[in-house]
Amino acid sequence: MFLNNCWYIAAWSLDIEHALVARTILNKNLVLYRQQNGVVAILEDACPHRKLPLSKGRLLGDIVECGYHGLQFDCSGNCVLAPTQSSIPTQARVRTYPVLEKYGFVWVWMGDPANADESKIFDIPNFENPAWGKTDGGVLEIACHYLWVTDNLLDPSHVAWVHQSSFGGPGTGDTPLQIKTFDDGVVVSRWIYNQALPPYYAPLVKFDGNCDRLQHYEVRTPSVCINRSIFTPIGTGGQEAELDEKAYVMVSYNFLTPVDENTTAYYWLQHYNNDPHDTAIAKQLNDGAIMAFNEDRGILEAVHIGMKNMTTPKLDLGLDAGSLRYRKILDRAITKEQAG
Numbered sequence: 001m002f003l004n005n006c007w008y009i010a011a012w013s014l015d016i017e018h019a020l021v022a023r024t025i026l027n028k029n030l031v032l033y034r035q036q037n038g039v040v041a042i043l044e045d046a047c048p049h050r051k052l053p054l055s056k057g058r059l060l061g062d063i064v065e066c067g068y069h070g071l072q073f074d075c076s077g078n079c080v081l082a083p084t085q086s087s088i089p090t091q092a093r094v095r096t097y098p099v100l101e102k103y104g105f106v107w108v109w110m111g112d113p114a115n116a117d118e119s120k121i122f123d124i125p126n127f128e129n130p131a132w133g134k135t136d137g138g139v140l141e142i143a144c145h146y147l148w149v150t151d152n153l154l155d156p157s158h159v160a161w162v163h164q165s166s167f168g169g170p171g172t173g174d175t176p177l178q179i180k181t182f183d184d185g186v187v188v189s190r191w192i193y194n195q196a197l198p199p200y201y202a203p204l205v206k207f208d209g210n211c212d213r214l215q216h217y218e219v220r221t222p223s224v225c226i227n228r229s230i231f232t233p234i235g236t237g238g239q240e241a242e243l244d245e246k247a248y249v250m251v252s253y254n255f256l257t258p259v260d261e262n263t264t265a266y267y268w269l270q271h272y273n274n275d276p277h278d279t280a281i282a283k284q285l286n287d288g289a290i291m292a293f294n295e296d297r298g299i300l301e302a303v304h305i306g307m308k309n310m311t312t313p314k315l316d317l318g319l320d321a322g323s324l325r326y327r328k329i330l331d332r333a334i335t336k337e338q339a340g
Helices: 146-152 156-162 279-308 318-339
Strands: 007-012 021-025 028-034 040-044 058-060 063-065 079-081 099-102 105-109 138-142 178-182 185-195 211-220 224-233 248-260 263-272
Touching: 007 021, 007 028, 007 248, 007 263, 021 248, 040 099, 138 279, 146 248, 146 263, 146 279, 146 318, 156 185, 156 211, 156 279, 178 318, 185 318, 211 318, 263 279
Parallel strands: none
Antiparallel strands: 007 105, 021 028, 028 040, 058 063, 099 105, 138 263, 178 185, 185 211, 211 224, 224 248, 248 263
């Protein structure tokens, strides 16, 4: 169901302080805390005695104390005190998880710690580029399986019906799609020519009139989704065209962390090629994203229930080709990992 040997986002960095925070990722219960030196630690959220969540205990300096019988664990998972025992039991330790902070997120490696590699964290180009603006981003919990969300984020067509007041626009319902497959993911894209700007983007571009528009929907394993939008003056768009100086580029980075088979934590931020210091625009973009993502959430939670309880066969459409290819890529990666 899940690919383990990958980095997943466990939290926004700003949300982890010197306090115990419980998280569930890939059906595994974790406890996070920031040590006094600023480094985040992540442990299995279960005391080895009777599996009481350590997050229900106390943080004493950098030591986690179980709230049942006072067993204490350091950031490496070793038990350093067992008050009721004459000596510390040899099996008194908890699993720890590799952790890194990058791009404002806390990342956790859920597989074999020996395979943890910082270079495998997904790259965000221009993240430190002062000419690019960024939104504050956010996190949204969705009561559905994460693959219904990746399906949605490989489907440019749904905006014509789900996001009519934001991302939707002429051509999004019927312009043919192009699909490109990689070893670790899929891109579904299309150029839409000489059409009006969607409501969400209309106040942001630096030119007048209609536009040529790129919809680029991409998903990479395990569940990193990139939506790239380009709006450029008519006659300047196209697969082989160089980027026009007036083109507006918006990249939405969407990181899906499966909580379990029924729940997904959806982290995001937007990155765009102008107005880097305009906080009002950043807020406007983030507020619009929250509105649109909640529109998706309503649909996807209902899809999850419908697919989980279906009494007749489902139907795949042509627009599902990208998501079906991605699922095969992910299935192969999971099968290979489990065989290894």
